[in-house]
Amino acid sequence: MPALKTPAIVIRTYPLRDSHRIITFYTPELGKVKVVAYGVKSPKSKLSGSLELLNHGMLLFNYRENRDLQNLTGFDLIEGFDGIRSDFTRITYGCYFAELVDAITIEGDANPEIFNLLIYTYQFLSEIDDVPLLARVFEIKFLELAGFSPQLTHCANCSAQVNAFLPQKLKSNHSGSPVIVFSVGHGGVLCIECHHRDTNAFSIAPGSCELLKTLRSADLPKVQRIRASTRNHRELKLLLSSFIQYHTERNIKSLKFIESVLET
Ligand SMILES: [Zn+2]
Secondary structure (H helix, E strand, C coil): CCEEEEEEEEEEEEEECCCEEEEEEEECCCEEEEEEECCCCCCCCCCCCCCCCCCEEEEEEECCCCCCCEEEEEEEEEECCHHHHCCHHHHHHHHHHHHHHHHHCCECCCCHHHHHHHHHHHHHHCCCCCHHHHHHHHHHHHHHHCCCCCECCECCCCCCECCCECCCCCCCCCCCCCEEEEECCCCEEECCCCHHHCCCCEEECHHHHHHHHHHHHCCHHHHCCCCCCHHHHHHHHHHHHHHHHHHHCCCCHHHHHHHHHHCC
């Protein structure tokens, strides 16, 4: 039973009987790791304070192959992201990012870039002015790293370059301005020839599509200088949450919470 040590972030935690907890970590080299922390709810436990959701630390556990749950032996806190915890909006979004990683990644599938994205996003979350915009940045970058990035430049059906056009039959577009048509089912934008292939496709402003391309490649500190309109926010939220729901096939509870509490 080898003892393993790895940097890790707590992405989920829930009780197991009276005094134990099951904790899911995300790690750079082992992907998602699920452990049991025995006796952690006892007042005598040295670990109880350090295993808070979103904490970044050095995880120690005994690894057993073919076991769903590993046995936690230690967790040394590196960073607790206190700047997020004192703000209800920021901690709520922080929990959403953790839930998203938990929903889309699988155990044992290493992806150091996802680990780094999560750390950088939490560091940046305490200082960004436009928190929902940072959420869109996290979503598009995370989807790309997880292998689900939407196609934004070429038609997801025929691969032709996509330009904005005026769809005659799309009821959602009343403005009379050229739009970009996006299909969740096809995994990206559709050209003028193919847009009728998905009756559930929706239209977004060309500017929203351009903004999404910018967010996908932007360094996080640059996001502080990007200004998004109300329409950009609404369309990118719809596009990315529809896309995420399609790929996870489950409701992300913290996103529903954000919609019902923070966006009303
Ligand atoms: Zn096409």
